[in-house]
Amino acid sequence: MPLSGPILDQAAGTASPLAPVSLNLLADIDCIVWRREMAADGVIRYSWFSNNVASILGVPPEALAVNSKGALTVIHWADRDAHIAALHQSARMLQPCQENFRAITADGETRWLRGSSYPRKTGDGRIVWEGLWQDHTQRIRAEAQHQMLMDRAADCIFIISGNARVTWSNAAAERNFGYPAEELLNRCIGELIDLPGCSSCTKKHLVQSDNAADCLPHGSHEVSAMRQDGTTFPFEITISETRSDGKLSLIVIGRDITRRRTAERLLEESEQRLRVTFAAASLGIVVVDLDGTIRFYNPAFETMSDSSRGSLLGVSLYSFVPDTIMPPPSRIPPPGMAFCVMCEPHLEDGGDHHWRLTGTKFAATPNAAEHSMLFFIEDTTETTHIAQERRQLELMLQEGHKLEALGRLAGGIAHELNNMLGPILMGAEMIARTAPLDHRNTERVQRIIDAAKNSRDIVRNVLAYCRKEQKTLTPVDIVPIFDGFSAMAASILPPSIKVEKYREVEHAIVVADAGQLQQVLLNLVNNARDAMFGAGTLKLELVTLQPRQLAALSRKFVDDTDGTGSRPNPLSAIDFDRPHVEIRVSDTGCGISPSTATKIFDPFFTTKPVGQGTGLGLSVVQGIIKSMSGVIIVDSTLGKGTSFLVILPQSNELPV
Numbered sequence: 001m002p003l004s005g006p007i008l009d010q011a012a013g014t015a016s017p018l019a020p021v022s023l024n025l026l027a028d029i030d031c032i033v034w035r036r037e038m039a040a041d042g043v044i045r046y047s048w049f050s051n052n053v054a055s056i057l058g059v060p061p062e063a064l065a066v067n068s069k070g071a072l073t074v075i076h077w078a079d080r081d082a083h084i085a086a087l088h089q090s091a092r093m094l095q096p097c098q099e100n101f102r103a104i105t106a107d108g109e110t111r112w113l114r115g116s117s118y119p120r121k122t123g124d125g126r127i128v129w130e131g132l133w134q135d136h137t138q139r140i141r142a143e144a145q146h147q148m149l150m151d152r153a154a155d156c157i158f159i160i161s162g163n164a165r166v167t168w169s170n171a172a173a174e175r176n177f178g179y180p181a182e183e184l185l186n187r188c189i190g191e192l193i194d195l196p197g198c199s200s201c202t203k204k205h206l207v208q209s210d211n212a213a214d215c216l217p218h219g220s221h222e223v224s225a226m227r228q229d230g231t232t233f234p235f236e237i238t239i240s241e242t243r244s245d246g247k248l249s250l251i252v253i254g255r256d257i258t259r260r261r262t263a264e265r266l267l268e269e270s271e272q273r274l275r276v277t278f279a280a281a282s283l284g285i286v287v288v289d290l291d292g293t294i295r296f297y298n299p300a301f302e303t304m305s306d307s308s309r310g311s312l313l314g315v316s317l318y319s320f321v322p323d324t325i326m327p328p329p330s331r332i333p334p335p336g337m338a339f340c341v342m343c344e345p346h347l348e349d350g351g352d353h354h355w356r357l358t359g360t361k362f363a364a365t366p367n368a369a370e371h372s373m374l375f376f377i378e379d380t381t382e383t384t385h386i387a388q389e390r391r392q393l394e395l396m397l398q399e400g401h402k403l404e405a406l407g408r409l410a411g412g413i414a415h416e417l418n419n420m421l422g423p424i425l426m427g428a429e430m431i432a433r434t435a436p437l438d439h440r441n442t443e444r445v446q447r448i449i450d451a452a453k454n455s456r457d458i459v460r461n462v463l464a465y466c467r468k469e470q471k472t473l474t475p476v477d478i479v480p481i482f483d484g485f486s487a488m489a490a491s492i493l494p495p496s497i498k499v500e501k502y503r504e505v506e507h508a509i510v511v512a513d514a515g516q517l518q519q520v521l522l523n524l525v526n527n528a529r530d531a532m533f534g535a536g537t538l539k540l541e542l543v544t545l546q547p548r549q550l551a552a553l554s555r556k557f558v559d560d561t562d563g564t565g566s567r568p569n570p571l572s573a574i575d576f577d578r579p580h581v582e583i584r585v586s587d588t589g590c591g592i593s594p595s596t597a598t599k600i601f602d603p604f605f606t607t608k609p610v611g612q613g614t615g616l617g618l619s620v621v622q623g624i625i626k627s628m629s630g631v632i633i634v635d636s637t638l639g640k641g642t643s644f645l646v647i648l649p650q651s652n653e654l655p656v
Contacts, residue, residue: 030135032056036117038091040125044070044084056135058106076102076110090119091127099133112140160250164189164216167249176256178228189216189252193235194224216250222257234261284377290329290370292317304355304379306347317375320345321357335361335371342380354384417459425452473628475653478508478517478581482542485521489540493525496535503542508581509655510648512628520624523617524585524644531589531642541584545647550576557633570633571647579650580630586643592636600634 033050049061057064057074065073070087071080079101090097099115117131150157151171159168169184177184177192189195195216218239225235237254278285284301288294294315302312305320318326325341333339338360345355356378364372428448431437437445482503490499528538545553554571574580592600601622625632629649636642 030056031115031132032113032135033132034130036087036129036131038070038087038127038129042070044087046072056105056111057103058109072103074103074105076104078102087129090117090129094119094121094127097129097131099131111135111137155253155255158184158189158252158254160189160216160252162248164250166192176227176233177225192225193237193252193254194226194232195221225254225256233258284375284379286317286375286377287364288317288373288375290373292323295364295372301377304377305345306349308348320347321355322346332359332361332373335363352381352385354380356380417455421452421455421459425449425456428452473511473513475509475511475651475655476514476517477655478510478512478583478648479503479505479542481514481517482540482583485518486540489521489525489538493529493538494534497529497532498537500537500539501541502539505542505544505581508542508544509651509653510581510628511651511653512648516624516628520621520646521583521585523621524646527617527644528585528587528589528642531591532587533589536588536641539584539586541582541586543582543584544650545580545582547576547579550574550580557635571631573631574629574647575649581648581650583646583648584643585646586641588641591638591640592634592642593638597634597636601632 030052031050032053035047036044037047038044045066046064049064051061053059053061053064059074067073067080069080069084071084075083083099083101086097086099089095097117097119099113099117101113103111103113105111112135113133114136115131115133117129119127119129121127153170153172156173156176157170158166158173161167165186165188166184167186169181173179173184174181179187216239218241220236220238222234222236224232226232234257235254236257237252240251242249242251278298281298281300284304285296285298286294286301287296294312294317297312305312307315307320309315321343325343327339327341338358340356340358343355343357345353347353358376358378360374361371362374428445432442432445432449486499486501493499525538532538550571554569554576557570601618622632625646625648631647633645633647634642635645
């Protein structure tokens with residue numbers, strides 16, 4: 001029906017109190033204005049509606065129908081009974097009727113209508129209501145969306161009044177704290193959350209006043225929260241304030257961080273185990289850029305590098321490891337594959353070190369522009385030295401087998417040579433003593449005798465080295481042997497070699513063989529003569545060494561070997577508690593290098609040209625001295641000469 005003109009009560013003939021202007025104003029605010037009548041027999045009908053029914057419900061006013069109970073058919077079926085019951089209550093009591101129901105539009109959309117109507121009774125017994133329904137669909141939907149959002153939120157949300165009491169909470173708060181919504185209302189927030197700096201007296205003060213914003217800490221905090229069953233859990237909160245209608249409220253948003261704390265604890269424990277493993281690893285672990293710059297390293301590598309630079313961060317790995325041993329960038333295996341190299345690092349101590357590096361390429365961070373290199377470094381110095389020593393032992397064993405075979409061969413040859421040399425030497429000596437010979441033939445016979453004797457000495461040396469000739473050692477006074485050999489040396493050496501003798505003892509008893517001692521001295525003198533190339537000074541000394549002097553001499557040779565005292569002690573085989581005798585044979589020749597000095601006693605080692613030395617002389621000498629419980633040491637400096645020290649233990653026995 002049109003809204004223009006007065007609305008007449010057709011039964012009473014009076015004008016409606018709703019003026020056209022008022023109807024238009026109500027229509028502009030999405031309100032449906034209507035008149036409803038209930039006859040005396042209880043039949044309900046609607047006499048008119050405002051025209052905006054079509055814009056709100058999608059049907060014209062004349063199309064609205066009423067069912068048998070008096071309810072509009074556009075009202076949702078679930079709300080019809082309650083709506084009819086409210087109408088009958090209003091009719092009996094003649095009190096205003098609160099209209100609140102859902103309506104279904106022509107398109108099937110649900111809309112929420114809310115309003116009120118005021119009943120009046122006419123003279124003919126009818127009850128007439130005039131009222132309006134306002135469309136609250138948007139507000140109801142917004143509230144539903146807000147409630148759905150709040151209920152689905154994983155975080156707990158509280159609205160706190162000025163006196164710190166809960167005025168609203170969401171479903172997450174109920175789930176996390178174990179309280180139903182009605183028990184959370186008006187509860188002090190301090191009973192749920194252990195707020196920083198909020199003591200019991202502070203909580204009491206909060207409840208009795210309206211200064212919660214001043215007392216509760218704003219911002220984000222990690223606190224302890226308590227559930228209804230008394231259990232506590234870590235809780236992260238953010239407190240902010242808002243004002244509405246001049247009233248202060250606090251918004252508390254929080255979440256249970258038990259899982260995060262557990263994950264952080266497990267991560268921290270994992271990192272701690274990783275740090276302990278990394279620090280305790282016996283292998284050196286280094287992370288470097290592709291150019292070799294060290295970005296990370298463990299204590300084992302710091303110990304291995306033995307560097308005095310302090311921190312190694314930013315130092316190039318190639319300052320220790322030659323970059324030439326590394327594969328070129330194009331040949332470095334891709335991530336997940338490793339390569340291995342061996343090297344001799346350049347360390348500050350200058351020692352002989354060996355490292356094995358196992359490297360792999362990897363991305364240090366997920367977004368790293370370039371890859372890094374991870375190296376596991378193993379110090380193989382000891383194992384390398386053991387392998388070298390094993391190889392030397394194998395070579396020595398092979399040489400021993402050779403010498404054993406040579407000894408068996410030499411033993412047989414020596415006996416055969418002795419059988420041939422005996423008649424030659426005997427016949428030559430008989431000719432020299434009995435036959436009348438001229439001067440030339442006498443020299444020839446003497447050369448035969450000398451050659452036979454030299455051959456006999458060679459056979460004896462071979463037998464002595466091969467242990468085929470055993471000597472019986474007896475106590476002898478070494479002083480007469482030393483004096484006699486010194487005189488002989490002065491006579492057999494060329495005049496260009498000056499012989500000096502020094503002896504500080506009158507008697508010195510050692511357990512030895514006199515002939516072998518002369519053989520030792522003769523070998524040492526011949527080597528000195530060759531080292532001086534026929535010109536120089538030969539010094540022969542005989543002194544005694546007391547235990548204190550032996551200890552000092554031992555320290556000297558150990559320290560002078562390489563300056564570190566790491567080499568074997570050459571005097572370790574002697575007894576430092578008893579006196580010894582030292583025979584020193586010194587020359588002013590060319591000297592011996594340290595590398596050569598370590599090998600001069602090895603069998604078949606010689607520095608002489610081919611044909612001038614067998615390499616057995618000093619080896620035989622060392623064997624003879626060892627058989628007498630003594631040691632022989634070489635002390636030499638290149639360009640300054642060489643000294644051989646023969647040290648023998650003194651004996652308390654009397655010479656035979």
